[in-house]
Amino acid sequence: MEVTAPAPCRPSACLKVSQVLSRIGDKWSVLVIMRLRERSCRFSELKREVDGISQRMLTLTLRNLERDGLVSRTVTPSIPPRVDYELTALGHSLAEPVQALGAWAFQNMAQIEAAQAHYDGGERRP
Amino acid sequence: MEVTAPAPCRPSACLKVSQVLSRIGDKWSVLVIMRLRERSCRFSELKREVDGISQRMLTLTLRNLERDGLVSRTVTPSIPPRVDYELTALGHSLAEPVQALGAWAFQNMAQIEAAQAHYDGGERRP
């Protein structure tokens, strides 16, 4: 697999690309995607394992991901009800570049923190 | 260059990774980074070329990127003053995975829009 596609950035296309990226940018989507990457998951499992997410936000995040075709929702009508979420093929393909970005963040975390400390240390105004 | 680093996701690390990603997630950082990827740029050029950004937001975005060590700021004391921004090595290294994500977004834009249209079409409540 090549790292092709010079990613055109004509304003028109760029706008839509931005919209797609804003989904990645929201507070929880990436965490949910990364969690679902390992295996499909029930609602309550996600709630437990995606650290700090509220019920409301988990629902909203999953609905948006479902709407974008990144996650599929499977209801098993039982008592109590059971709902499983899993990444679609599209979702899995997104997980790859997201993962790359996560790896970058992890690898360069220390350097970023150092830069921040240095920046904050050069006190502009006491 | 290998695509190593399985990106650990222990809660502790994940939190910091999330913080780094939230910078990517904000409304303008990615656009500015992509613009600076081509070549360094003056403040006013960025304002003109990053479509729709306000003066205030451009300043804030650049300050944050500078603080993270992703962008460097060079002042030329002349009249009128001249300030150039360019990606640091760290900034360039970030641009790669960001670019990959952008390419993904571009390639799958149509599929996402189709999924949205389908989702919205299955009207749950009229």
Add this chain to the structure above:
DNA sequence: CAGTATCCGTACGGATACTG
């Protein structure tokens, strides 16, 4: 269990005016 409905604070970001 897997949600929905309300309420409510705050952070984000735009518009505008001013400045070294």
Add this chain to the structure above:
DNA sequence: CAGTATCCGTACGGATACTG
């Protein structure tokens, strides 16, 4: 030119209570 300072609306997201 390259900013800073203010003001101000809205969207995001948390807490809480309720439900099929």
